[in-house]
Amino acid sequence: MELSKRNSKRLVYSSPFIPAEWIAAHGLTPCFLRPRGSDAGGPVEDRAGVCAYMRGFINEAVSDLETDGIIVTTVCDQMRRSVDLLCNHLEKPLFLMHVPATWQTPVAHQYYISELRRLGTFLVYMGGNEPTKAELVSTMEAYERGRASIVANPSLMHGVAFTDALTKYFLTARIPDTQSKVAKGIPIAVVGGHLSHIDCQIFTLIEEQGGAIVLDGTENGERALPGRFDRRRLREEPLSVLAEAYFAHIPDVFFRPNTNFFSWLKKEVRIRDVKGVVLVRYIWCDCWHAEVQRIRDWLDVPVIDIDLTGEDCTLRSSTRIQAFMETLI
Amino acid sequence: MNSKPEQLNLDQWEVRYKELKKDGLHEPLYGGPLRRHVDDGDLRLLRLKFDNSSESLRLWNFLLTEEDRLKDAKRAGKKLVGTMKDLGTVPVLTYSFENLIAFYPDGAWWIPCVMELNAGLLNISDSLGIDETFCPVRAMLGAFINEAHFPIPDLLICSVGAVCDDFSAIAQRVAGLGHPIMWWEIPHRRKAEIDEEPVLLPGGFTSTRLQISLVEAEILRIRKTLENLSGKRLDEVELVSGIEAANNIRQHMAELRHEVFSAKICPLPALEMLIAEMLAIHYCSDRGETLNVITDLLQVVKGRIAKGEGYFGEQAVRVFWVNPVADLAVMNLLEQCGGRICGTEYLFTHALDLIPTDMPPIEALARTALADPMVGSARDRADRIMRDMVKFRCEALIVSKIPGASHCATEGAIIADVIHDQYKIPILEIEVPPLSDSLRTSLETRISALIEIAKQNRNINSPNRA
Numbered sequence: 001m002e003l004s005k006r007n008s009k010r011l012v013y014s015s016p017f018i019p020a021e022w023i024a025a026h027g028l029t030p031c032f033l034r035p036r037g038s039d040a041g042g043p044v045e046d047r048a049g050v051c052a053y054m055r056g057f058i059n060e061a062v063s064d065l066e067t068d069g070i071i072v073t074t075v076c077d078q079m080r081r082s083v084d085l086l087c088n089h090l091e092k093p094l095f096l097m098h099v100p101a102t103w104q105t106p107v108a109h110q111y112y113i114s115e116l117r118r119l120g121t122f123l124v125y126m127g128g129n130e131p132t133k134a135e136l137v138s139t140m141e142a143y144e145r146g147r148a149s150i151v152a153n154p155s156l157m158h159g160v161a162f163t164d165a166l167t168k169y170f171l172t173a174r175i176p177d178t179q180s181k182v183a184k185g186i187p188i189a190v191v192g193g194h195l196s197h198i199d200c201q202i203f204t205l206i207e208e209q210g211g212a213i214v215l216d217g218t219e220n221g222e223r224a225l226p227g228r229f230d231r232r233r234l235r236e237e238p239l240s241v242l243a244e245a246y247f248a249h250i251p252d253v254f255f256r257p258n259t260n261f262f263s264w265l266k267k268e269v270r271i272r273d274v275k276g277v278v279l280v281r282y283i284w285c286d287c288w289h290a291e292v293q294r295i296r297d298w299l300d301v302p303v304i305d306i307d308l309t310g311e312d313c314t315l316r317s318s319t320r321i322q323a324f325m326e327t328l329i
Numbered sequence: 330m331n332s333k334p335e336q337l338n339l340d341q342w343e344v345r346y347k348e349l350k351k352d353g354l355h356e357p358l359y360g361g362p363l364r365r366h367v368d369d370g371d372l373r374l375l376r377l378k379f380d381n382s383s384e385s386l387r388l389w390n391f392l393l394t395e396e397d398r399l400k401d402a403k404r405a406g407k408k409l410v411g412t413m414k415d416l417g418t419v420p421v422l423t424y425s426f427e428n429l430i431a432f433y434p435d436g437a438w439w440i441p442c443v444m445e446l447n448a449g450l451l452n453i454s455d456s457l458g459i460d461e462t463f464c465p466v467r468a469m470l471g472a473f474i475n476e477a478h479f480p481i482p483d484l485l486i487c488s489v490g491a492v493c494d495d496f497s498a499i500a501q502r503v504a505g506l507g508h509p510i511m512w513w514e515i516p517h518r519r520k521a522e523i524d525e526e527p528v529l530l531p532g533g534f535t536s537t538r539l540q541i542s543l544v545e546a547e548i549l550r551i552r553k554t555l556e557n558l559s560g561k562r563l564d565e566v567e568l569v570s571g572i573e574a575a576n577n578i579r580q581h582m583a584e585l586r587h588e589v590f591s592a593k594i595c596p597l598p599a600l601e602m603l604i605a606e607m608l609a610i611h612y613c614s615d616r617g618e619t620l621n622v623i624t625d626l627l628q629v630v631k632g633r634i635a636k637g638e639g640y641f642g643e644q645a646v647r648v649f650w651v652n653p654v655a656d657l658a659v660m661n662l663l664e665q666c667g668g669r670i671c672g673t674e675y676l677f678t679h680a681l682d683l684i685p686t687d688m689p690p691i692e693a694l695a696r697t698a699l700a701d702p703m704v705g706s707a708r709d710r711a712d713r714i715m716r717d718m719v720k721f722r723c724e725a726l727i728v729s730k731i732p733g734a735s736h737c738a739t740e741g742a743i744i745a746d747v748i749h750d751q752y753k754i755p756i757l758e759i760e761v762p763p764l765s766d767s768l769r770t771s772l773e774t775r776i777s778a779l780i781e782i783a784k785q786n787r788n789i790n791s792p793n794r795a
Contacts (some may be wrong), residue, residue, distance in 0.1 A: 049738030074517050077494040077735040084707045084743045101489040101497070102514045107546045111516065114539060121522065256489045256497065256512040257504055286463060286735055290498030293458035294505055 009127050012061045013071040014079070014194060016224030017099045019246050020166075022116060025139040026128030031067075032166060034220055035060040037198040038310025043085050051078040051284045052310030053194045058082050062092055069093045069126050071119070075254050076287055095122045101256045103247065112247045113239060136238040140229055143169075147225060158190065158203055158216035185210045186328050187273050191217035191265065191295070192280035193288045199308050202280060205318050209325035214272045217265065218280060224250055253291050262298050269299055276328045277303045278321070282310070302327060334638050336378040336598060336661075339363060342386075349383055357387065357618070359394040366393045372445040376766075378661045380601045384625040391613055391622050392604050395432065396479055398614045402430045403480050408558050411482035412611065413500055414492050415515065417680025418698040420611040422552060425571025426559045432479065432614045434503075435496070436607075438466040440478055441763040442656050448477070451763075459502060464495045464734040465655045465763050473503050484558050485510040486551060491517040491704040494735040511554050513547040515698060516540050518705035530700040531682035533716070534709055544695035552691070568690045574616060576683050581623045582609045583681060588630045590671040590721040594639030596630040599660040599670040603653065606673065610680045640664065646783040647671035649723040651714060651744060655731055656765040659772065663727070666773060667780040671721045674714050678702050707740040711747035718752060725783040727776070730760040755782040 011023055012033040023030035035056035042059025044050065054076075061070045070092055074080040083096045097115050100108040124130055131139070146169045155161065188211040190202065195218050203213055217223040227249030230241050251264035269277065279295060281288035289307075296303045304324040306317050337345055346362045363386065367374050371393060379385060403409055411434045412419040423431035440448050442465075450471030454460075457474075459467045472478045487500045487510045504510045518536050521527035527535040556562055585605060589597050605626055612619040633639055641664055649672035654660060663670065679700040685693040702710040718726065728744055730737040741758040749756060757779045759772060 044739075045742075047738060047742075049733070049735070051738075074491060077492070078738065080491065080517060081707060081736065081739050085739060087708065096517065096519070098490065098517045098519075100514050100516070102512050104512075105514075105546075105550070107543060107550075108514055111514070111543050118522070121524075253501075254497075256487075256501060257510070258501060284462065284735075284738065286494035286498045289462065290459060290495075290502055294502070 009068040010066055011069040011071055011123075011126065012064070012067045013073075014057050014219075015071075015073040015075050015097075015099065016219060016226075016250055016252075017073055017075060017112075017246055018071055018097065018119075019116070019226065019242050021136070021140045021143045021242060022119065023123060023128075024143070025131035025136045026120065026123040027131075028123055028126060028128045032220070033057060033061060033064075033067075034194075035196045035310075037196050037312075044082065049284055051076075051282050052308070053196060053282045053285070054078040054082055056196050056310050057194075058086065062086070067092060069095070069122075071095045071097060071122075073097045073099045075099050075252070076285070078284070093122070093126060095119060099247070101254060103255050103260075109243065109247060113243045116239060116243060133235070133238055136242070137235055140234070140238060140242060144229055151222070151225070158213040158221060162216055162221055185212035186275050186325065187212055187214040188325075189213070189215035189217055189269060189272070189274040189277045190221070190280060191215070191223070191277055192219075193282055193285050194219040195280060195308070196310055198310065198312055199280065201312070201314050202278065202306065202317065202321070205314065205321045206278060206325070209322050210329070211276075211325055214274060215268055217268070219252075223252075223264070226250060254287050258291070262294075265295070266298060269301060274301055276301055276324060278324070279303055279305045280308060281305070282308045332381060334596070334633060334640055335381045336640065336664075337381050338378055339367065339375055342379060342381075345381055346386070349386070354383055356390070359397065360387065360390050363389060369393075370447060371443045372447065373443045373657060376658055377600065378598075380598050382629045384622075384629045385597075385601050387625060388601060388604055388608075388622050391615075391618060392608075395436075395613050399430065399432060399480050402614065408484070409480060409482040410555070410558070411479075411485045413485060413487035413510070414496055415488040415698060416677040416701065417610050418548075418694055418701075419486055419488075419551060421571055421575040421684065421697075422548065422563075422568070422694060423555060424574070424612065424616050425563055425568050426555060426561065428561070429555060429559055430614050431611050432482075433611050434469050434472065434479065434482070434485075435466055436611075437469040437472040437478055438464070438655065439468075439657070439763075440472065441465060441468050442658075445764060448475075450475070450478075457502065459499060462733050463499065464493070464731050466496055467499055467733075468763075470499050470502055470506075473506060473508060481508070484554065486513065486554070487511070488513055488515045488698075490514045493703065495733060511551070513551055514543065515547075515701070515704055516543055518699050518701075518709075528696070530696045531685060532678055532700045532702075533713060534700055534702075534705060536696070536699045540699060541692065541695050544698050545691050548691050548694050548698070565690060569686075572684050572686065572690055572693060574620075576686070578609060578612070578616070578620050578623060579681055579683050581620065581627055582606065583683075585623060585627045585630060586673075586681070588627065588634060592630075592634050592639065593643055594634075594637065595641050595645060595664075595669040596633040596639045597626065598640055598664060599650070600657060601626070602670060602673070603657070603660055603675070606675055606677075606681070607653075610677055641667070641669050644784075645669040646780045647722055647724045648779075648783075649673070649714065649718045649721070649726045650675075651726065651728045651741075652676060652731060652737070654729050654761045655763045656761050659729070659761050659765055662765075662769070662773060663776055666776040667784075668725070668776065672714075672717045672723050674702065674710070674717070676703055678713065703736065707736075707743040708747055710740070711744040714744060715748055715751060718748070718754075723754070724786065725754055725779050726756045727779065728756070728758045730758060732760055732762050754786070755779050 038052035453471035
């Protein structure tokens with residue numbers, strides 16, 4: 001099914017382990033939603049211990065008139081539990097997908113595939129159509145081409161530009177034309193969890209202080225892209241190939257063990273000649289918070305830890321980033 | 330030998346102990362005066378009030394000598410298995426092997442309370458970047474570093490997936506220190522969809538055949554790992570026997586809870602009941618002795634009920650308590666405010682339910698693991714709490730938040746909403762840190778207010794149910 005001819009029902013999600021191709025192949029519109037911030041009112045209240053990103057995502061997804069359904073995963077416990085907060089908002093169907101934390105066993109991979117199938121049933125419920133193998137393959141190939149084009153354009157590869165580019169691609173099948181210049185400066189990697197729109201000021205702050213972001217390793221960035229599809233098996237087992245490209249490829253700290261993330265990070269820092277790492281994480285995000293020191297110990301470059309609240313981070317972070325960048329000069 | 334029920338502080342227990350010894354008290358090898366544990370560093374005991382029965386003395390001594398038992402087991406050539414997070418299922422499998430002992434390193438979360446922060450475990454954890462925004466189970470990380478509270482196990486087994494983030498993250502840091510962990514997946518428990526057949530789990534939740542198959546495969550993997558460690562194959566007869574032994578303890582524990590929570594007058598205070606329930610998770614490193622301790626407590630309770638003896642009088646408000654407290658002293662505080670515990674949900678009801686025996690044992694263990702209340706939705710958990718509250722005629726609910734625990738950020742409000750929709754009783758959510766002394770006045774005021782409202786509700790003629 002051509003990407004541009006599609007049922008208008010829009011499904012939002014925030015985990016990179018939800019394959020956009022799977023949603024699109026069912027004739028629905030995938031949208032990797034990046035919330036504006038955490039100030040939207042809604043079913044998730046602002047309480048101590050509640051992750052502001054989860055709050056922002058859920059509240060915005062519920063209130064957004066263009067959103068027809070919401071998909072969340074068990075990658076983090078706060079998102080997993082958000083489902084309980086939404087039972088009074090049944091006008092927006094919600095799907096919770098279990099993404100296994102273990103990855104070293106065939107059972108974990110099989111369970112991920114079974115969850116994709118179950119997601120497929122939900123997508124049919126939402127008005128989609130179960131794709132044939134050929135339709136799924138065609139959609140996967142189109143998305144892979146689109147991703148490759150975006151990755152090949154350095155000016156699109158970080159921050160809001162990256163997610164916007166992917167979002168536009170999901171909706172229109174067109175790669176955005178951009179005239180922005182690629183920033184030059186000290187090579188910096190931004191690594192960590194999700195960023196809302198307001199958090200993307202971090203990228204601007206870094207560039208203003210002489211940094212050039214050569215790696216967006218956040219949950220909305222390059223790190224979260226799936227691997228290349230196995231062409232040898234694509235036509236015969238497209239769903240398996242899709243699952244492998246996502247589950248077996250995307251490095252993340254939530255996996256147990258999470259050694260793959262550290263291997264990936266070390267390799268990318270080395271090959272991109274990164275001089276400093278800005279680690280971004282939401283307050284109350286235990287998954288990333290617990291790894292801050294280990295990331296510092298693991299890398300040979302300086303690491304700064306920036307915690308986020310879903311509100312304007314400029315005041316809190318600009319001096320720290322400035323000081324950090326000065327140490328790298 | 331046992332006098333009328335009375336809560337004693339440690340000094341009073343010194344006197345009581347001498348009287349018991351004079352009267353011919355026989356104690357197990359781990360017995361002795363409670364004071365000696367204070368000398369070992371368990372300073373919190375100085376602030377607690379204890380039940381005065383010799384059976385409770387046995388309970389406390391059993392709990393507080395676990396480290397010695399683990400060391401003895403290691404010296405005797407047994408292998409130690411540190412089971413993490415699943416709270417109740419893997420130890421059943423482990424104890425089916427003669428030469429393996431299971432214990433929960435998670436239990437270190439109480440060390441900051443019991444030793445009144447003097448063990449320095451939280452400081453160690455802070456130094457590793459695991460600060461107070463994490464649950465007090467971060468003390469476990471400190472315990473693995475200083476090796477001063479339990480022998481380092483020969484094998485660590487940890488459930489992940491549908492578990493709280495802070496524990497999972499802390500366990501990953503333990504692995505990062507060089508302690509390999511065998512991770513196993515527990516999926517988020519969900520109800521069956523239209524094209525699936527629901528499968529009933531112990532305790533009343535439901536799941537699906539697919540989820541049970543996943544957990545069965547994981548338990549088989551755990552069994553294989555334990556067999557490698559033990560050097561022996563585990564046959565079905567041995568496993569069935571292990572399940573029977575676990576069920577024997579669970580049955581006694583169920584009876585104890587039923588007797589205590591249903592009694593007109595409280596026959597055993599909340600603190601001793603909390604410790605007793607905790608034994609059911611991993612048997613405090615001695616399965617046989619756990620049964621003896623619980624059996625003894627049951628006898629005391631039955632004796633007191635028969636004589637009409639107990640604590641706090643008939644007027645004590647019947648309170649249901651959700652989540653274990655990081656500071657044991659708060660259990661005494663509730664009772665001092667006029668409440669008594671008549672129902673509990675300490676995160677591990679699946680360790681109290683009977684393991685099914687009418688199916689293959691691996692499937693039975695898989696169903697038990699999936700019955701973990703923390704693995705599914707908070708609404709399911711609230712429904713079970715509701716059922717128990719009705720059963721034990723509870724008049725108030727306290728949800729005790731664990732500071733930093735990821736599930737506590739949202740579950741309290743959800744549980745309160747579900748209960749309140751059906752059962753108009755006063756509900757209180759409090760946060761209890763490892764040492765609550767500085768908050769005591771505030772906690773006391775809030776708990777007292779809850780008790781007062783519950784008592785006022787008794788005087789209202791309309792039924793409490795909506």
